Amino acid sequence: MRNCHRCNIEMVExxxxxxxxxxxxxKISDGTGIFAKRIEKPKVAIxxxxxxxxxxxxNINL
Ligand SMILES: [Zn+2]
Known part of the structure; x- marks a missing residue:
């Protein structure tokens, strides 16, 4: 569960x-090019x- 840091209410994830x-x-990656370590597609909460x-x-797995 994520809360908005302005309103302090639950965000829709x-x-x-x-x-x-x-x-x-x-997507988020560590480094560039074909050898970049792919981390994962980010999601958005509103x-x-x-x-x-x-x-x-x-899934945080760094
Ligand atoms: Zn808010």
Whole structure:
């Protein structure tokens, strides 16, 4: 569960990030190129009150 750090209420989690105009998502990686260590696709949580968004990784395994 994530709380908005402005409103201190529960945020709605589990949204995907998409690049507008395409089906592309984004992902987080350590390094660049084909040898980059891929971490995971980030998810988004949204505060239903103020609209604050928060990026997070579901399975943290660094
Ligand atoms: Zn908020």
């Amino acid at each position: 589990g949204f995907d990030i998409k690049v507008e105009g395409g089906a592309y998502g984004i 505060c239903p009150k103020c609209g604050e968004i928060s990026l997070y990784i579901e």
